[in-house]
Amino acid sequence: MEARRDVFQAIADPTRRAIIGMIAKEPVNVNTIAEQFEVSRQAVSLHLKILSECGLLNIKQSGRERLCEAKLEKxxxxxxxxxxxxxxxxxxxxxxxxxxxxxxxxxxxxxxxxxxx
Amino acid sequence: MEARRDVFQAIADPTRRAIIGMIAKEPVNVNTIAEQFEVSRQAVSLHLKILSECGLLNIKQSGRERLCEAKLEKxxxxxxxxxxxxxxxxxxxxxxxxxxxxxxxxxxxxxxxxxxx
DNA sequence: ATATTATGCAAGTATTTGCTTGCAAATATA
DNA sequence: TATATTTGCAAGCAAATACTTGCATAATAT
Structure with missing residues (x-):
């Protein structure tokens, strides 16, 4: 599960666009994001990974939490x-x-x- | 080969973005578009179909040719x-x-x- | 120390993509 | 009319996607 990984590809998925919308204003941790969606936490986690790999997302470790911050400039x-x-x-x-x-x-x-x- | 068909999905593919670039200024027929790419005519044809299905492309029949016109407003x-x-x-x-x-x-x-x- | 919480990693699966090749149909040209 | 040109349609295939469930790990809270 890895190949082309660019911004256009990343925003093609509606769930990922929704995630960007969620974290555009301020960083949110993984579970809080996952709770907002119907799909499993793992599925959301994968979306976050994709967003992160193409530079749209920055993940900051904070204790046992991970804060996801949008890098809109991307x-x-x-x-x-x-x-x-x-x-x-x-x-x-x-x-x-x-x-x-x-x-x-x-x-x-x-x-x-x-x-x- | 059919499912989600929206503009975001359509422009996620680099070939399709290139096609849009080719026809943005003026309509071009299918074969002329296909010649510009490494992939087969069929592959390009499928891309055109996708672009057309999501409204980014208008196809005008002209004799045996088909002119592809970009609908940039989409x-x-x-x-x-x-x-x-x-x-x-x-x-x-x-x-x-x-x-x-x-x-x-x-x-x-x-x-x-x-x-x- | 033990239970709870927040996540990641791995395996497995169904669906979708992107392509290819081969064949058919319609229009134009010699 | 015979031939060439422009396309579409269909079958088949490999790779990528989007998910799921189950298990492991590290940081907190009790």
Missing amino acids: LNEVHEWVEQYHKLWKGRLNALKQFVEQEEIQAKHMNSDKKEY | LNEVHEWVEQYHKLWKGRLNALKQFVEQEEIQAKHMNSDKKEY
Whole structure:
């Protein structure tokens, strides 16, 4: 059970995204995280391991507990990848918007200037 | 070969991300896409099917060819998910930056006012 | 010291992935 | 019409995933 291990792969799983959501604000220990999910503690533990292996999670030992802390900066890779396309599609939407507005203006002129039919 | 089919899952695969990159600017037909990759046409075809099933891709039949067009807006789901954490980590970085600057100012005062060392 | 708590590690399994090869169907071209 | 081109569909397979249960270990609490 080990192979490609990157951020994109890591966040593909809904449980792992939920885990990130849980620990984004402040570190939480393993059992507390596990209790929130239907699946077994072992399953959650594996998810934590995966998150940790790809750098999205930092585990700090504190006595017999382990605090899991999110390293959100690691999401930057995803952020940048999506952002390039976000710019593209936003740009297209804006172009479309302007086109529609232009049409509206022209339509008004058609009405007021020429008073057709 | 069918189960969870969402955008996060779709972009988890590097080949599929590359395909999106290829067709982001303009539609491309299946074979042209397949030629760009080491894997077989069938493998690429399957990736296209997955991208299409989760709405990231639109296929337009044109004679015997099929043009694959990216529907980048579908990435919005990912964009929004990442963006919430992006704000969080950027906020923290800024807070840290301000803290450091504050320290620098105080250090200067220490130097000029008290001449300690 | 003993029981309890918080976790990890290992073995085993069902499902999903990612690929490949071979064959069929539809459209275009000579 | 015969042939080439562009794809899809299906069967088969190895590797990866996501889980589970059971057992081991280390730190606390009693």
